[in-house]
């Protein structure tokens with residue numbers, strides 16, 4: 001079925017996910033359990049392989065003929081840097097556009113024309129954009145533009161990867177969150193059967209939305225949504241959970257869930273959408289702040305995550321604790337390995353990495 005750009009943008013995300021297949025990474029609904037398991041195992045392999053000089057050299061020999069564009073027109077530290085690091089590890093060349101004010105978009109060029117222009121020069125676009133439909137526009141153009149690239153024996157559209165779209169999706173963040181959860185729960189049966197508490201600005205937090213979508217791929221997961229009413233999770237995600245038989249509860253404080261949660265996923269208030277004065281920030285509500293004493297009330301096998309950047313919603317005393325349950329700095333580094341895995345899979349060098357790793361005794 002072919003669709004005009006307008007028809008495509010009007011679809012719901014699951015239909016978009018089906019339409020784009022594996023031409024892009026834009027919606028967490030694109031992934032099933034085997035995909036998630038494959039990404040996690042590949043990220044592990046890349047991490048182990050890169051520790052060996054011969055492995056790092058092999059990885060860097062894989063994609064020297066590929067040019068990536070990192071098109072990030074919203075602030076970013078981790079996603080931008082970890083994609084850059086991942087591209088370098090795979091030997092890719094990179095360019096970046098980080099400011100529309102100094103591109104032709106400031107002359108009135110449409111996003112569609114700009115993206116089409118970028119596609120003349122690069123083999124992959126990683127994009128972070130405030131408009132939740134910017135990725136839709138880019139993938140539709142990639143699927144309809146004349147330029148294709150040869151990947152794994154096929155002519156394919158230029159891959160588009162979301163590094164965060166509006167308030168709606170951040171699929172690669174949720175993949176690294178899954179990787180972090182799976183590693184944390186490695187000795188206690190993985191993510192299946194776990195209770196995950198999401199805390200903070202669930203309404204505008206794109207990470208918690210994408211993560212909720214991915215968690216439906218695990219058995220018997222229960223979600224706790226702890227947020228002030230104005231920042232509570234949107235009804236579409238609650239309906240999604242219902243459709244996928246994922247029990248959920250809304251909570252009015254972090255305390256209400258802390259003793260039950262196997263993972264606590266903190267988020268900051270996304271006040272960039274509130275039009276505040278430059279440098280001004282909304283303070284986190286005390287009932288949703290993770291304080292040092294909360295560690296005493298957490299289960300022994302529970303983990304504290306945060307996509308970062310964090311502000312006052314987490315006690316800074318936790319940053320240098322040796323409590324192994326505080327995993328957000330590990331989560332940040334996991335992001336780089338997951339992004340190596342994502343790029344390797346998109347460019348179909350995943351099997352070559354697995355084969356080479358096996359020759360080095362890595363499985």
Ligand code: NCD
Pocket residue numbers: 078079164170173206207267268307308309
């Ligand atoms: C998140 C984002 O951009 O949505 N950051 C990130 O990529 N780690 C979370 C946030 O900004 O709060």
